[in-house]
Amino acid sequence: MGDLTDKVAIITGAGRGLGREEALQLASQGAKIVINDINLPDAEEAANATVEEIKAAGGDAIAVFGDCADTADSEKLFQTAIDTYGDVNIMVNNAGFCRDKTIFGMSDEEFDSVVRVHLRGHFVNMRNATKYWREKAKTGEQVYARLISTSSEAMLFCSPGQPNYAAAKAGITAMTLGTAQLMIKYGITCNVIMPRARTDMTNQGPTAAMFQAPEEGFDLWNPENVAPLVGYLSSPEAANISGEVFVVWGGRVNIVQRPTLDKFYDNPEGGKWSLESLHNSLGDYFNDDHTPVVDGFSVPPQ
Numbered sequence: 001m002g003d004l005t006d007k008v009a010i011i012t013g014a015g016r017g018l019g020r021e022e023a024l025q026l027a028s029q030g031a032k033i034v035i036n037d038i039n040l041p042d043a044e045e046a047a048n049a050t051v052e053e054i055k056a057a058g059g060d061a062i063a064v065f066g067d068c069a070d071t072a073d074s075e076k077l078f079q080t081a082i083d084t085y086g087d088v089n090i091m092v093n094n095a096g097f098c099r100d101k102t103i104f105g106m107s108d109e110e111f112d113s114v115v116r117v118h119l120r121g122h123f124v125n126m127r128n129a130t131k132y133w134r135e136k137a138k139t140g141e142q143v144y145a146r147l148i149s150t151s152s153e154a155m156l157f158c159s160p161g162q163p164n165y166a167a168a169k170a171g172i173t174a175m176t177l178g179t180a181q182l183m184i185k186y187g188i189t190c191n192v193i194m195p196r197a198r199t200d201m202t203n204q205g206p207t208a209a210m211f212q213a214p215e216e217g218f219d220l221w222n223p224e225n226v227a228p229l230v231g232y233l234s235s236p237e238a239a240n241i242s243g244e245v246f247v248v249w250g251g252r253v254n255i256v257q258r259p260t261l262d263k264f265y266d267n268p269e270g271g272k273w274s275l276e277s278l279h280n281s282l283g284d285y286f287n288d289d290h291t292p293v294v295d296g297f298s299v300p301p302q
């Protein structure tokens with residue numbers, strides 16, 4: 001079950017947190033692991049430690065340092081995987097950071113840097129992987145390929161203290177589901193996870209209390225709880241799962257309904273709406289009992 005022997009996986013931001021657990025998981029299933037993290041001393045140290053942990057357990061891994069959102073660095077990451085292991089089969093986009101502020105207090109830099117690391121970080125690595133897989137498939141070669149993106153419930157709840165992050169995660173979700181539509185004809189699957197776990201990202205600020213480990217019993221927020229789903233989506237057994245979004249934490253996997261259309265109105269007068277005809281239609285729906293802000297929007301998972 002879940003055999004990934006001879007498969008090659010790239011995971012961005014895999015020195016720490018969820019990426020590290022996902023690297024250990026895929027290595028335990030037999031994959032060769034290419035660990036990316038940013039070229040800063042503490043991140044490099046963490047990535048090297050993950051490599052050593054995989055090797056100590058009998059696996060095979062290398063670290064490639066660079067910015068996941070930089071075109072040249074991402075191309076170097078992909079090429080190093082090919083040069084070292086001869087192929088890439090699994091691309092897990094995971095790296096990122098937060099700069100939380102409300103919209104009225106957010107600087108250009110806080111907005112741009114978060115959208116860049118998450119959304120552009122996914123884009124450049126998804127482009128490398130899908131281009132490579134598509135070209136291979138077009139030569140008639142059988143391609144084994146899995147793409148896994150990391151979004152967040154911040155997108156579902158539209159996290160009001162994270163407009164940069166929630167927007168980036170919404171973009172990642174849309175981009176991955178669109179890519180899934182293009183790639184399924186080659187047998188390539190593309191899915192999205194929305195994890196929750198105690199990591200450097202959540203172990204500070206308002207979320208720190210929520211993610212505390214219990215004194216005894218099952219630790220719901222241990223990041224290792226998220227990794228089996230990534231292992232499963234990467235596996236041969238998950239060949240027919242694509243274009244799906246999963247919330248995952250503790251012992252739970254929650255399948256997210258794809259965004260869809262709700263109730264609709266056609267202008268009863270025909271043609272272009274007037275303000276009066278719109279009000280007659282929508283006014284009934286959004287009546288005095290309608291609550292403008294839905295309960296749950298204030299739930300703050302990262």
Ligand SMILES: NC(=O)c1ccc[n+]([C@@H]2O[C@H](COP(=O)([O-])OP(=O)(O)OC[C@H]3O[C@@H](n4cnc5c(N)ncnc54)[C@H](O)[C@@H]3O)[C@@H](O)[C@H]2O)c1
Pocket residue numbers: 012013014015016017018019036037038043066067068069094095096097117150151152153194195196197198199200201202301302
């Ligand atoms: N922890 C949660 O509850 C939670 C919830 C929802 C989504 N996520 C998402 O999961 C992913 C992993 O987050 P985490 O909680 O493990 O955080 P983390 O801070 O523990 O790990 C993030 C890793 O990404 C690396 N990184 C940052 N910028 C990078 C860059 N430019 N290039 C390469 N690597 C870079 C960091 O050095 C770090 O090792 C993120 O995409 C995050 O948004 C986490």
